[in-house]
Amino acid sequence: MSDIRITINGQARSLNVPSMKRLLDVIREDLQLTGTKEGCGEGECGACAVLMNGELVNSCLVPALQANGASVCTIEGVAIDGRLHPVQQCFLENGGAQCGICTPGMILATQHLLNKYPRPTYEQIQEGLAGNLCRCTGYMRIFESVCKAAEADYLPDRGKA
Amino acid sequence: MRSDVTQFELTAPATLTEVLRRLADNPGRHTVLAGGTELMVALNTGRLATHSFLSIQHLRELRFIRETPDTIQIGAGATFTDIRGSKIICAELPLLAQSASWTGSVANQNRGTLGGNICNASPAADTPPALLAYDANVTLISAASMRELPYRDFHLGYKRTAMRSDELLHTITLPRIYAGHRQYIRKVGTRNAQAISKVALAAIALVEAGRIIDIRVGAASLADRPLRCTAAETVLIGQTIGGEGMEALVRKARAALAGEAEPIDDIRSTAKYRIAVGANLLEEFLRSL
Numbered sequence: 001m002s003d004i005r006i007t008i009n010g011q012a013r014s015l016n017v018p019s020m021k022r023l024l025d026v027i028r029e030d031l032q033l034t035g036t037k038e039g040c041g042e043g044e045c046g047a048c049a050v051l052m053n054g055e056l057v058n059s060c061l062v063p064a065l066q067a068n069g070a071s072v073c074t075i076e077g078v079a080i081d082g083r084l085h086p087v088q089q090c091f092l093e094n095g096g097a098q099c100g101i102c103t104p105g106m107i108l109a110t111q112h113l114l115n116k117y118p119r120p121t122y123e124q125i126q127e128g129l130a131g132n133l134c135r136c137t138g139y140m141r142i143f144e145s146v147c148k149a150a151e152a153d154y155l156p157d158r159g160k161a
Numbered sequence: 162m163r164s165d166v167t168q169f170e171l172t173a174p175a176t177l178t179e180v181l182r183r184l185a186d187n188p189g190r191h192t193v194l195a196g197g198t199e200l201m202v203a204l205n206t207g208r209l210a211t212h213s214f215l216s217i218q219h220l221r222e223l224r225f226i227r228e229t230p231d232t233i234q235i236g237a238g239a240t241f242t243d244i245r246g247s248k249i250i251c252a253e254l255p256l257l258a259q260s261a262s263w264t265g266s267v268a269n270q271n272r273g274t275l276g277g278n279i280c281n282a283s284p285a286a287d288t289p290p291a292l293l294a295y296d297a298n299v300t301l302i303s304a305a306s307m308r309e310l311p312y313r314d315f316h317l318g319y320k321r322t323a324m325r326s327d328e329l330l331h332t333i334t335l336p337r338i339y340a341g342h343r344q345y346i347r348k349v350g351t352r353n354a355q356a357i358s359k360v361a362l363a364a365i366a367l368v369e370a371g372r373i374i375d376i377r378v379g380a381a382s383l384a385d386r387p388l389r390c391t392a393a394e395t396v397l398i399g400q401t402i403g404g405e406g407m408e409a410l411v412r413k414a415r416a417a418l419a420g421e422a423e424p425i426d427d428i429r430s431t432a433k434y435r436i437a438v439g440a441n442l443l444e445e446f447l448r449s450l
Contacts, residue, residue, distance in 0.1 A: 019171035020204060020214065041163070041205045043198055043269055044355050055242075055271040061201040062272070063194070063279075065171045066218050112267070129353030131266020 004068040008033070009014070009077025015064075023062035024048045027074055027113035032055030035075035035104050049105035050074050055113035058131075076102035078111065087111060087149045096145030105132050110146050119150055164207045167229070171218040172315075175425045177223065178201075180215050181329060185304035188326040195238060195270035198265065199281045223276070223331065226250065231337055237276025237330040241265070244275060254335055256291035256346040256363045263287060266354045276330045282320045282386065284397045285429075289316075290363035291332065291346060293379025300332040309334070316386035316410075342375070345446040349438055352392030352431075358382045359430035362442040368450050371401050379448075383422040383439050392421040393443060402450045411447055415440040 002019040005012065008031055015030050015110050028037050029052070036059060039047030043058040051073040052057045058158065078085045087110050097103040106129060113120055113128035120128065134142060171194065174180045178268045185193060194200050194214040203209045217223060223238030233249060244250055244261040251258045262279065264270060264287040278288045278298070289312075297312040301324055312333070315323050324330065346363040350356030360383045367375035376397050378390035396417040400410050424435035 018166045018169070018419045020166045020169040022166070022201070022205070025166075041264070042202045046266065047270060050219050056268045056273055058198075060205065061197045061269075062195055063171050063201065063214075063216070065173055066197065066216055068173075109267070127269055127354070131268050131353075 002065050002068070006031075006067055006069075007071040009073060012028060015018070017064045019063060019065040021064040022060050023050070023052075023057075023064060023067045023072070024059040025066050026067070027059060028054075032074050033074050036102050037104055039101065039105075044131075044133070046105040046109060046129075047102055049108050049132065051108055051112060054111055054112075054115065061109070073108070073111075075107060087114070087146075090149040091142070091145040094145040094148055095141040097135065098134075101135040102132055102136075106134065106142055108151060113146070114150060119142055120146070122147075125150075162205050166204070169204070169209065169212050169214065171214040173219055177217075177220050178327075178330065179301065180217055180220070181304040181327075183215060184329065185327045193217055193276045193329060194282075195277045196240065196269075198269045198273040199277060199283075201264055217329070218272075224274075226425045228297050228337070233276055233335045235335070237279075237332065239275050239276060241270035241273050241275070242267075245270070245342060245450045249390045253339060254291070254295060256294060256344050256365070257288060257335070259346050260287045260291045260348075260361075260363070263348055263353060269355075275333060278316070278324065279333070280324065280330055282316060284384060284386050284388075285361075285382045285388060287348065287358065287361065287381065290361050290379035290381050292335075293387060293389045294346075294363040294377045295312055295335045295339065296377055299330055300334065301328040302331045303328045307331075313389045316347050319385040321386075338444045339365055343446075343450055345449060347442050347445070348381075349442070354386075360424075360435045360438045360442065362439060362446070364443070364446045366397075366446075366450055368402055371403060373397050373402060373450070374398055378418075378443065380418075380422070380439055383418075383424050383435060385423065385425075388422065390418055390421060390443075392417040397447070401440055402447070405438060413449075414443055414447060418443050 037047040039045035041060050048059040052070050094152045110130050206317045223236045225236040227234045238293045241261040241264045273320050278286050299312050300309045342365045344365050348361040349359045361381040364378040380388045396413050419436050426430040
């Protein structure tokens, strides 16, 4: 077991967890934040993607000890003062979410993409979300949502951990 | 089945010296864990062989990209994101930048390291063909010693390497001599992101007055290890590109590659397909010279 400190969605927390426990399970079980989903558990589907120190990571592949001292942003930390973030609003308005399992990861991958490229090309959007699998939408509406979000008054410093 | 995480121990020694001391004190007991993009998958599917892991992800001294007048040196802890974002690598070692950009996805590239890609020693790994084509050297360190060896001598068999259990990969060194070389890389997989190669080929060649005076070819998924295609190189070195002998040369090069490749049938492809496509990629490179 290891004592770790994580700043989760802006809130500092101390935990005692197995050092190899997946960050995904720390988030869902110890921190009781179940917005982050498990898909494949092998780093291929992106359903569990979160921002760790501003970097997009698959939380199923991060051992708890390596998150010690990190700032982590999950889907629960994206909304601002109880109002949907522009990215979430765009997914909502453009049919970017259907069953919803991939959506938290898609939103955080979009956050990471727009922090890096505030005005992404279509190719950059495709590549930025290539690690997030969706079996419902066929991706077009997701890409459309991201395009809309990029046109919206997107502030790159928002929604960061 | 997923492993019981309480049966595994991960520690993060404060210094590289401490990592090396612990590797030396109990050779074979610990597995080094960097970005976790391979070992955590093994954990999740219950395939981990050892129970004690040493995290090196926080060791800043392993995460660098430096240039000297003659070489580019990359720390084993440099991530794929570091590599594809490096101006000097994009300019001088484009095959390495390209292979880093199609390794996994953005999230995996943010965590996975070049050292991990090499030491995991998968025959299908993305960066080794480029490293073989560029004739990289690797520096291995232990508590007692430091040695440098050609990367082409690093892989000994399926997931077997020349690295001792007390050693750690520290630096990958690449020569800065490729400005005038033709460079080629292509990966054949099921989709752009995440797909593991059915076949991939990286190659460089220097052509002067129509003759190949330097050539190196590296391939993924054509053998039990990342393959340096020396038989094909031997056929091609000194030969004239274009002209009437070209068709015969292409046939000989394809045959040489087919002769040295020893691929397998697996879930991603068949040996027959891999040999045919590997030869097609080599031919595509030759016709681009």
